[in-house]
Amino acid sequence: MDAEILAVGTELLMGQIANTNAQYISGRLQDIGINVFYHSVVGDNPERLRACLQIALNRSDSVIMTGGLGPTQDDLTKETVTDIVGRKLVLHEPSRQRITDIFQRTGWTMTDANLKQAYLPEGSMVINNDHGTAPGCIIEKDNKVLIMLPGPPSEMKPMFEQSVVPYLEGKSGYRIVSKYLNIVGIGESYLETQLMDLIDGQTNPTIATYAKEGEVTVRLTARLPKDDTTDLIAPLEAIIRERVGNAIYSTGFESIEEVVGRLLQDNNLSLAIAETVAGGTLASNLCMIPEIPKGRFHSMTVDHSGSIDQDSAINQAQTIREFFDTDLGVAVIGSIGEAENNGLEQTDTVYIALASRNKDNPAVIERHLFGDVNRKRHSAVLHVLDMIRNYILNMPETNKRHDI
Template sequence: MGETYKAEVIGVGTELLLGQIANTNAKWISEQLANVGISIFYHQVVGDNLERVISCFEQAANRSDLVFVTGGLGPTEDDLTREAFAKLSNKKLMMNEQVLSTIANYFSRNNRQMTANNRKQAMTFEHSIAIPNPIGTAPGMIVNHKNCMFIFMPGVPREMKKMMEGFVINYLKDQFSLQDVIRSRMLRFIGIGESQLEDKIQTLISNQDNPTIAPLATDGEVAIRLTAKAETAQQANQLIEQKEKELLDVVGNYLYGHDDITIEKAILMLLNEKNQTIAAAESLTGGLFADAMVSNPGASDVFLGSIVSYAMDAKKDVLDVSDTMLDRYGAVSHACAEEMAKKAANKFKSDIAISFTGVAGPNTSQGKEVGTVIISIYFRGAIAQTEEFHFSGDRNFIRRRSVKKGLELLYHLLKKNS
């Protein structure tokens, strides 16, 4: 494999710090560089303050080989990227007549008036390479400082992408004889906690090299990201596949999918394969389970609907849960959850039904503590599983966690019966 270059992406603009604009540039640039074997070590965002931009650039120059800077190249006074780099590097900014002509032609083609401050965008550093901007005014620049190469591009995503695809990637390939590629694969697990997963694969983590192994926790599930570097995509994928096999020998029972798949999508795929349908009865979740299902295209093929029977009267009048059962056991009970699931299956004529009941808070209900959740699954004409859980957190977290747990139970039940 070739040499490893440390790369960094810096987004310049106070709007990024305020959350007014998402920093999608950093993600996209990282993906493109991975395809040519360049590893991103750092992401930074800095506001429109000259001293802070200078400090940010200085830190990047001291720790990275390549620094990709987006934003701050516009014509206004708060576009400080050029000024900051000039002060850091002591390089002169000079009017680039060829770039100025290109900018003037852009305004002429678009029947717009070029103002005096647009001339600022034609200022480039001595000994720099201008990056053409085919769809905008601000050109990019490639310029060296000490042992670091800075690549400056506009913050407008479509302009930056055109520059990367049309010029920058090819330039980097020529300059650094880039031959390696980086590939990643996400393995997604449910039904096992982060600490338990990490404990089971600790030996593999301790001995990791290429691919690297990175456990990640999300809401109610965990993932492992495998990242490999090789001379070809095929070789990188082979490395990942071998490491995945080693991991699944240990924790394969908890795997539900790869990369961007979600647990609800995995369930819908299983239902499609089995030609089975599902419905729901929701109390404390209030339709969140239905929302998780219908967020996926094609859900209507297998998901028939959900009855949100939140109030006691709704359970009786809409879902037909019996008065006798509710009087004897209450709404937050195994008996109620099971009857809700059974009634939902009957109402929708579905193969499977799931129900949710419990106490989301903020107050106790029917003598049950906040966070008490009961989930029941009706499967093949009978109650297949009823489980009680005790979740902590605020009201909405408990509701979301309940749905995730329901999805987990469904997935493992479907896999077990496949």
């Protein structure tokens, strides 16, 4: 079975609210083995809604609609749907009673418009709403499934979990399993080149790459019968890890800041950072990570005078470490200017150095940044975090502290 999500509401098209319902529903449908091939959004207009719904029913096995179930005149989802499927709206007495009870308990004034929500398509399966007044419903017709849910996420989500998921699980004989490999330090085009033979030959599981500033995520997705416990993803993941190596910093949804914070905590390491180019961005990002205990992380935004080179970065890293008496000291020196035109005209050079308490050879890297100021700062932060991550992962056991 495949599904399409159709959101109804002019406010979505105007950008007044984000369509988070579609994101949520898509994620949950994946868990129960149902593919989502289309997302659509249409305003509160019966003609356009009718056209969108007819297209959706023609190309998808099931259509999940959110929004347009309220009491006002522009809430026309049920009316349009019942017309398309050739049914009529009938009063659902339990829903009428539920709505009446809500108004009596709250002391609100109930109008005839509110009773509109208790009318549902004849022969539909009613989905109770324990968090609002608008019930939802499921309609089966001509081997198609049409599901209507209210728009507010606080109402939609519990209704979807309690009623829609069990219903759809009974319709699906498959489950979909995905794993996300988060990569830093490798561009999307280079990564794709490294994996091209795997991408070209993909069947099940499938491979997809997604880029964001300075990072790439590889999604591996397998589709299996419900009772099949075979791990199809592990062999493919092993091949990718062999090719990409330590550039994979996490799986799932753990950010690189969280990874670094966990590594610092697990190895009882304290950290001090001197920033001259990131504008405090690095310190701000790390301060939001609860894994880093207070008193174990220090940061200063400094004005660097003198030459900008590898030796200066090393000296700054050693100085900041000694000043705060931490296990690790990191310095980021250089200058970031505002790029012109398309952001490629001006490239800035930064030096990132890491010094440790045990006086081993400091690590230092040179990086060239392009784009606007925010992009350059973000890139610098990623390079710093990846440098700390790699240092800790490769650090000899004797350098780790166990007395805290």
